[in-house]
Each structure stands twice: as C-alpha cells, then as structure tokens.
Amino acid sequence: MPKAGERRRAVPKKKTKGAQGQISFQNDFYSDISVEGMLYARIVRSPVPSGIITSISQGDLPDGYFLFTAHDVPGCNLIQTPLGKVPVFSEGNIAYCGEPVGILVGPDEKELARLLQELQINYDANSIESYLEPENPAGIPAAQTHPAENGSGAIEHVSASSLFSSKIAERKIERGNCFLPDQNGVVPGLESVFTSAATVQEGTWAYAVNTPYNREPNGALCSYDGTKLTVYTPTQWLSNLRKVLSEATGIDGTDIIVNKTRACDHGTNSIWYNAFIACQVAVASYRTRCPVKLVYTREEQQKYMDCMQPITISHRTALSREGKLLALQVGIEVNAGSSNVFIREIIDRLAIAATGCYDAENVSITSSAFYSRNPPSSIDQQLIDSAAFFAIENQMNKLCGSSGFTPAEIRLLNLTEGEYSARNAPLVLLPKAKETIDAIIARSDFNRKYASYHLDNITRMRQKGKETQIISYLTPLRGIGFACGYEGSCYYGSEVFSSDQSLTVTMQADGTIVIQSPPISRSIQEIWSKLASSILGITQSSVSIDSHFDAGNEPLLPEGVYSNISIMTQLLKKCCESLKKRKPDTKLPFSVKKKLSAAQKKAWDSAEFEGTPFHSCSFAAATIEVELDPCTFREKIREINIIINGGKILNSTAAESNIKLAVQRVLTSLVEEDSVECNNIKIAFMQSEENPTQIGELVYQVLPAAYTEALSQALGCTVSTLPMQSNSLYKLLQEKEASEQKQSKKQSTPPAQTAAATPNADAQAASDAQPEPEKTEEAAHHDDTGNA
Template identity: 35%
Template sequence: MPAKKNTADKKISKTVKKDIPQLYSPLLKTYFSDLTSANMIYTKIVRSPITKGRIKSLTLEDIPEGYFLFTAADFGEENYVETLDIQTEILASSEIYYKGQPIALLAGPVFTDLLDLEKNIKMEFEKDPASKIKEKEYPYAQRFIRNGKAQKPEEFTKLFSKKNYDIKGTWTSVLNAPSCNEANGAFCTFDKNILTISTPTQWPKHLQENIKRIFNLKTEEVFIRKTISSGPHTNTIWQNTVIAVMASLVAIKTGKTAQLVLSREEHFEYLIKKSPISIKIRSAVKKDGIIEAVQVLIELDSGYHNPFAAEILDRLVIAANNIYSVRNIEIIAKAYESYTPPVSFNIECIDSQAFFAIENQMQKICNVTGFLPDELRMKNFERKFSLPFTFTNEKVREAFSAIEKMYDVNRKFISYRMESKNRKIDIKNLHNFPLRGIGVACGFNGIGYFGSNIFACNQKMEATLESDGTLEIHALQPSASTLEVWKNTAAQILEIDPKQIKLNSIFDINEDLSVPENVYANVSVMTYLLKKCCQDIQSKRFRKPLPITSTKGFTSAQKKVWNKEKFSGSPFFLSSFGAVVLELEINPYTYKIYIKNVKAVLNAGKIGIPKIAENSVKLSIQHALTELVVDENLHCDQISVSFVQSDNDPTQIDGLISRILPAAFTSALSQATGHEINTIPVKPQHFFKEMISNENSVYSK
C-alpha cells in the first residue's frame, strides 16, 4: 500500500569507521528529550482512529519541503520487532488490531506543523465489528495446576461439602501509579555510517539485535547511549525498542537527527497503562480452621498480545497460594487478547495482585469462622505434605509472634469486629464514634525466578583486584545505597578500605547484557554474586599475582531446584518475607480515611545497614498509600518497621511492601465500613453510598 510521500531514501553504506569506540554507554546522565541538534527534525506517530479493520489507503498530498511521511512500506519485509519469538508490527501494514495502533510517521523541523499535516492525511479504512475480548475459548496464554488427592473435578467438588465452610471471594486489582518521569522516546543520528541511539532503554541487547536486523547493520555500526530510565513496566522494556526503531528509520532515511517524544497521554495509554486482574477464590475450610481445598481462577486482559503474558501468569499462579500449605489446590490462570493496546505490567511485582486476593480471602475466612488473623495463618502454614511450590520462608512464626506481642493485634481485631457488628444492629449510633478497622496481610518476594523465559537467570557479576590493591566492580550502575552495600560487603571480605573500591559501568557492546537492566541489577542476586566473587579473589590473592578477576553467575545446580516442565519445585533463588498490620479510622461525618498506624515486620536476611533499610521501607509505605484510594493521597505519621534477626544472605526488601500493604488496607477498610471492599484502588463513593443508604433506611422508618 504505497503512500504519496517525499522521502529522501538513502542507501545504507557498509563502510565502518574504525576509530568509533565499539561500546554500549551504560548511562548518559541526562534525559533524551533534552538533547538537541542543529539539523534536528521532530517525529510524530500517526495512530489508527478505528479499533479493528483494514487500511485501504493512506495518503498525504502537497507535503512541504523538508517534511516526510513514512509508512510500513519503508520498513519492507523487516517491519516488525521480535520479542521472545513474538513479532510485533512497527507500523500497521494492513490489519488494525486496536485504536491508536501506529500506522505512519510524520517528520519535520517544526512540531506544530506536524499536527497540522496530520489533519490533512487522507485515511480510508474497512471497519470490522470488534468485541472487547477476543475469542475466550482460546486464551493467549494459560496455566493450570492441580495438587492433592482430589485429581478429578468431581472429587474436588466433594471437598466443598456442607460439613466445611464454603467461602467465595472475587478480588480485582489494578494500580495505575501516576508517572512523573519523562515520557518515552528516542533521539537518533545517522552520521558517517554510524547509527547513534540515545534512549531510556532498559533492554539494550533487545534494542541492538532488532536494529541490526531491521536496518541490516553490523554491531559496530550501532551505538546505544542509555539515558535516564522511566519505570520498569514490561511495555517500557520492549516497546521502547519499537519507538527507537521508528526514530532510527527517520534518521537513516533523511540523514537528519530525529527526535521522537511521546506525549504524556501516549506514554500512559500505550506504555504504562495497566488492566485489572480478576481473581476468584473458593475455599473449603474445616471447623478447626484448616483450609482443606482452594480453587483459584485468574483472568487478565493482555491487550493486543503481550510477549510477557506467559511469565506473568506463572508468577501469579506461584503467588496465588502465598505461604500456605493447602492439601488440595486447583489454580487456573488465563490471559486473553483484546482490541486494546498491549497492557503493561511490572513483572517484578506482578504477584502483588495475587497476594491482594489471597490475603483478603484469609481475612474473609476469619470473619466467617471467627478465627483470629495470625491464628488462622499459623494453622495453615508449614503442614507436612507435598506441595507444588516450596519457598525459603524461615521464621514466619517468629514474625507473626512479634506482630502480636508488639502491636496487640488480636485484641484490636476482636474489638473492631464487635463494633462493626453493633453498628449494623444499631446504626443510629453511627455518628457517635469513628469507624475503626485493622487489617493483617503477609507475603513473600521471590528473587531470581528460575523458570523465566525472559531472563533465564543470566545475571553475572565481575570483580577485579588490581595490582595497586584497589577493587573494580564491573556492573551496571546501582542506586547509591546499593553501591554502599556492595562496597561494605567487598571491603569486609577482602579486608580493604571501602574507598579503594570503584565501579566500572562501561560495557563492550559485544558483551552479553541479554537481560533487561532492572533484572540484571537485582539487588539481592547481584550482592550475592559480588560476595562470591570477593570470596573467590580472597582465596587466590596470596597464591596468585595480581590482578585477579573473578566472574560469578548462577550455577546449573542452583537452577535445577526448579522443574520448569513440571512447574514444580523451588521457583526462586532467594525469597524475603514480610507481614504488615494497618490500622485506620473513618470520620463518621466526612467519611475521610485516616491511617492511624502501619506496622511492618520483615525477614530479609542479614541487614547490612539497618537505618538505610528502615528508611527505605518507610518510604515504600508512604508511596504505597498514595495509590490505594482514587483521587486521595493517604498518609501515615505513625510507621514502625522491624526486622527479624537472621544470619542468612541478604535478600531484597524493595517490593515487599507493595505486595502486602494493599491487602492489609482493604481488610481494615472492610472491617471499619462493615462492607466487603474487593477492588483496589478504592473508590470512596462506593462504600459512602452504601453506608448512607443503610443509614437513611433506618432513619426513614
């Protein structure tokens, strides 16, 4: 489908300038949108105005000199980005799968002129009717497990008999945190046969390989300068490559510097917008509090395909039973395609939505059966029979014991539950006292997933003890606090001054950085590998001449603890555990929510610098609170954080709070209002209207 356009097609030469350093620049400490050039042109994505159909024609007549229109034809047969063996069209060649799908690129020296030119593009489509979800009988990805004596559907059904409590819950969560980072995009030049891409890529290898294939370039002809990154959502990981390819096409075809910056609306709608995940849970609970069976159905909309959907489902399934030992488990997880943009997920904390569901279900079981939160959890923790997944969750009992002793959870839980029941009986006294509630939730943070198709546990650490006694750590730039932990760890093992330790974050472009940056720089894994490097160097330093280099990664024996084919075993290299108690009040006149206190007890191995760790957790709590209620920023002045004493290797604290706190909040809110809050973020008008209607019904009698 040719388009009328004024394009300066340029043949890509294969001459290599040998004095260009063949390096991947790990961090250009600026934003790509701040970069400028004398011959720079702006690039704008033209998007489909229809949801489903076919492009019949796309033309733009009388294009001013210096302005360009590019379509799928300009990419030829390489009009796709490949991610995990899944091909995604860069510009739609014919079929349209969602409203807003890129169909063309406009480029020129004045951005406002591009907006006017876009209005003059003549588009003709053949529309098809589109339902929201594609054929539900054929999920885009799915996972099914059944464990226990009940292996047939009818056997499972019998477990939900009248002699047991049959407790059902449906839990829906989607946390679209506001993005204050720079909108995604790229700044590209093609000069003297070298393509230079400045972009906030989190997956440089993915970008490099796709650029080389699409434009038939060699490794030494592609120079990637990584600028300051936005958040670690899966769509920003792989769709950044799509955007960078678009800008690269403009730079190569025109010979000018091309800048493509998404608008704030585009960045949210097409890169970081999330979709609700619905989780239905049915629990068969015996009179003594033992959970005999659990059925879980997980459904998510992945949009117009998502390369990460299979692993997202796997992580949700692994987390769906949390730390509990249930004899009979059935979990079904399905991801569906829809006629919407590819939905974003943060792969590193996607399991928080499973914890939200299972922990609210545990609170519901407490309400129905009368058991206390810690009592019910301990009854169903670490029972002796075969389970599909095993975790390293040491000192869980100690954590719950510490919570009860320090925070008097049981007394408050009983007291607030009685208050809630009394309000339903005598609602005329609603305004006499604040509505109070307390919620308990727990969860783990699995680090280094062995079943990943995406990252395959390829993290590596390299350290060199130089001839002058200094230690060079070769790794991507971590946070300042992490670098401090690394220096202290290495200094203690090698018995040197932390000031003698330096970081080298420059990588040859041929080096294997095949995993995305946010996983490569995983704090716990990389700290563990650094420790192994230093121990290796220390064992050799008095027997071999300096310099000594040590490189460490996962061993094959470590990876074998997880059986990927059978989907069973120990899925994570390390795991940390946490429990949170949240207490709140609701003003009986304004219905405003006030967080009285948040208490967290975490087990994350040996804590290197406790004060830094404590402050980090407190910041995480404050941040998590801002995402829980629509159009409200909750805040808490009374936060307490404690760590279970452990001599084990340190594990990751970051991410634990975001996994646990939402369930503690909704559990407390449900108790305070007397109504089940099963969706996050919470819309205050929902429980407000219900409570007001209950109150009015009493006063109208």
C-alpha cells in the same frame, strides 16, 4: 533542511562519555539531549480499535516534514517475540485503538502537532477476521475516514462481551489427595471436599493497581549517518534493543551505538516495547539521514505504556472446624491487551503466588491470559505477585467472618511449612514467617483492636430504627487490616533467564578493585564497596564500578528484573573471597568471574511446575488501621506497621528509607486520581545473619490487601476492587444499607402472606434462608461475637 535520503552527520551539542564505544551508561535524560539539525517526531496512531487501514491522506506536507509507515522500514517490520510477531508499524490490520501506523517528523514541534491533527486515516471497518468468517461473506468494504489518533481523549475500549477475544496462555495446577483414586479406584474430586467442609467461602477480586511515577516519558533519540546508528534511550533490556534495532533497520549490530540514559519505569511495556519505539525513530533517522527525537506525551505514556488492564481472581475456599485449609480453588484471568511478551511468565507467577503463604490440602488453580483489542497491558515485572497476594489475603480475611477465627489465628494455622510435599508444590520457603507474624501482632496491638472494632461493627448492625441508624454513623468508623506476603528473587522459570548470570571482579596492578556491573544505586554502591573492602582489607575508595560493555557482551537480562541485588551481592562475596585466596605471585590485573550455577536453576521443574521457583525469598507482615469520616466518607490511615525479614540488613538506614518511599508510592495508587496519606509509619526488621535478600517490593505485596481489609471491617462489607474511586466508600455504604433494608423487609413479612404469595412455600422459605452476598459475612459476625 535536508531532504529525505540526503546524508547529514549529527553532532551532539553536549559531550557524553562513552560515545566512542558500542554501549555506554549515562546519567542524562534522553529528552534533555539535543543534537545539531535534529528533527522532532510524533507517532500517528489508529483512531479505531479494529478494521483495516486503506490509506492515510496527508496532503502536501511542508518542506522538511516527512511521514513514514510500514512500507518505509528498511529491514523487517514484523519482529519476532516469544508470543509471535509484533509490527514496528501496523501493516493495515488494526489491533487496538492507538496502534502506531506511522511516524511524522519535522523541525518544529508545534507545526507537527498541527499536521497530525489534519491527517486523515481511511479504513475499512471490517477486520480481516470478519472476512474469513463463513457467515459474514466479504461484501463491499465499509470504508470510513477518521482523524488520526494523536494521544488525546479516552481510549475506545471494546465492549465487555468481547473484552477477551482469545486465550493465549494457560496454566492449570491440581494438587491433593482428592485428585487421586481412592481404594475403589474412584477419584473423589474437589467438589467432595467442599461438600464436607465446615466452612465454604467464595470471593472475586479485581486488581489493577499501577504505581504512579513522576518520571520521564518513554522515547528515543536516533542518529544515522549512513554507516553508524547512534541511539539514546532509557532502555532496560540492552541485548534485546540491539537485536530488534538490527532486525528492523538491517544495520549490523556492531554498527549500532547504544547510549543508555536514565530509566525509572519498570513496567513490562517499558521493558520490551522501548525497543520498538527506538525502531520507529531509527526508521525516520535512516530515511532522513538526520537525528530524530521522539518524546511521548504524558497522556501517551499513561495510555500506551503504563496501562494495566484489571486482573480478576476468583477464590472458593474450604475450611475445617479446626481452621485448616481443606481446599483452594482459584481462577485467574489476565487481560494481556493486544500483546505482552512476558504474559506466559506472568500467569505462571500468578499461579505460584495464588495460594499465598499458605498450605492447603487440595489445590486447583487455573491461570489464563487473553488477547483483547486494548493497548498492551503493562505490569511492573517486579510486582506481578501483588495481584495474587491481594486476592488470597482478602479471601483469608473473609474466611474469618464465617469461621470465628481471627486473621492472625487462621494464618498461623495454615502457614507453608519448610518441607517439600506433593500437595504444596511449588514450594516457597518463608524465612521466620511465624516469628514475623507474632511480632507484628504484638507491635500493632492487632488482636485487641480487631476485636474492639469487630464488636463495634456488630453493635451498629444490630441497631434498629431510622433514628438509631443515623446516630450509629455520627462517630468515625474504624477498622484494622492484616496481611502477609513474600518477595521471590530470581524466578528460575523465566523464559529469558540464563544460568550464565554472572559478576566479574578485577584486581588491578595498583591494588584497586573494579566490579563490572550495570549502574546501581548509591546505597548499593556503598554496600558493595564496604563488603569488598572488608573481605580484601582495602579502603572503600579503592573499589569502583565499571558499567561499560562492548557490543555483544551487554547483560542478557532485563535490568532489575531477573538479576537482583541479593544474588549479585552473593556473587560479589564469592569473587572477593577467591581474590583473597589467590597466590601471592599471581600476575595483576587478575579477574574472577562467578555465576549462578545451573544446578540452582534445576531446583525448579517448569514442565511439572514443582520444586523451588525462586533463588531466595523475603517475608513481610503489615497492619493498617483506618478511620472513616461519617460526613465526607473519606478514609484516614491512623497507623501503618510493617515488619520485614530480609536476611542480614547491610544498611538499615537506607533500607528503612526505601521501604518508607515504597509505602508512599503504594498509598498514591490505592485511589484513582487521588492519594491516601499517613504520617505514622513504623518499619522494623527481624534480626538475622542469613544472606541478604531482596526487600524492595515487599510493601506492594502486603499493603493493598491490609488496606482493603481495614476498610471492609470499618464498613461492615467487603471491598473487593483496587484501585478505588473517590466515591467508592459512599457507594458501598449505600449498597449495604439497601441490602439490609431489603433483608429486614423479608424478615418482617408475615408467614401466612409469604405462603399465599408463593406457590411453593417451602422453596421460598429455603430461598429466604440464603443470605444476601454482603450479608454472609455480617450474619457470621452476629454468631461469632463471643469468639472475637
């Protein structure tokens, strides 16, 4: 085994195409690749969430085993990101429990695990910030020793009082006449709208749904031979990977060979932090001159890559007697953990989606993100909007209980219109939204089932006495939920979005067509080849995809995040039409490049936060019918109906298959460490000749809200948090019954006794008139029986 610094060239055991180029796409998993003389690696992590690392006691490592820390980074250890500098390895000041402080490498994985357990990390419990506080003058450091964090056990989260340590980004939106001066020059303000409204409803919703995947954990294999650095990793952001690697190692970007392996994780951490993982491995390879492979354990993947901190959204909504939304006041709080380079975009996207598909006359939204001493929060970049839709759709459903309108009625009355106005900025165009809602209501028989379950719930609540209370739960509890939402494609406000997003198509001398694009799925390949062949009059076998890029020419955008199939399909169509119009004597090969115009990006004004934020939108409506077993308190989904308008569906079979797969993934994420099953899933698409739009993530926007709405109706109380625990439904029923018993005792107390026991009888009577939090909706159900 060579010593650190000794030069040794790595030779792959298996041949991989594109190895001589600067970048190649491979169908292999990086964890399956082995090279001669390869060392294995494990990350040494901080055992505490805060403090200052003073030293790492490693003893005498066996021959061939090495520990590298921030001092061994050959280039720059602090990498610049949109939110400031992020270290490859912690330089001492601990940001969160589990933060990488070094990398341990050696030839045997079992021996590495043993050595990792024996490492002792010495640290000062006082953080740098504590020494800077004047009321806490620096004294003798409280030095402590702790075994290194190795990825096992629970993360030590900070207390609730200090969960959000500092605000890092905020977006405020105020729209509507109440924010403008009246004839007397006085600004009425939002409170004046709530005071005069017929119905006011409040709700707070917590969302932390993280769709599980049985996927390969993150990691990398790096080999440095003294001149070239070869990297195998499931990167999703090629240009960023090369930039970060070059900055951390000091190696010129042209000397870095990237072999992109298969990737199936689209969380924000996997998109941006994968480059830092590659840097950690590259540092070890640089120092040992040996190929080094790091594969995260399943536990590390879940704790440090897929961890999503809850997003909390509070709503206060005012409704007129006619069912029109008079005001929406929304507060959004996002725990970013220690860092998230996409956080500004995340809070902007949440602010845009906060009003859902609805147009309120007055809107006030505050969307904020906070640092905390927790691992970086990871949010699937394609599913950012789902938290906002979960909150607004449940809030609309809650309004039904206190206003007498059905879920379908209140939504149809407030759908965003297709015309731009000052009050509904930002404008999201919803294709055939009313027709889609009408279709889902008819297909699922929603109105009849909703009224039936509503009346059944009221009957249960009106039963008095212990005996009838027991009888009322002998039959299954049923409910039905409805939700709608949109999926926006190509967000123009992205900090890394470029109007240079493009596609190149080349006609070769033999008449074949080559499309230069990152790897796409087989179904998309079939769609593209069919589209190109139909326009150009050639066979589908004459169309191929080229996924090889030279250094510096790789896609600038993260894979599958800002570029999307709907846009690229339109660009492909334009390229093929231009090729068809070329002159007969044009010399071949002949290439055509089309890109998204800068004028399209100007449709969205990021500074004023108004305009059209997306290139295109698709729309979906869904219903879920549930049944709860009164013995086990477990839910069973009787039926799921989904209708989608995504423009012209180019391959209906593949589209339906993908939607059903997405449904199953959502169902596995609704209950922690458990899954909900449904064998009766019905998918339909609205007929349209419009350009195809992205539909792959629509299910995530509508199913979670429809699920909790159905449970809320079945239980007779509000379900406000996802994911749920396996015993959540039982606890909710217990809390509901306790609340009802408390209210019943209040109502049965004689007036004379109340007056004698309370100094201010009028004040007590007014207090008793206020319903319990869960009773608000229930009391409204009593009053709205006839309207159901």
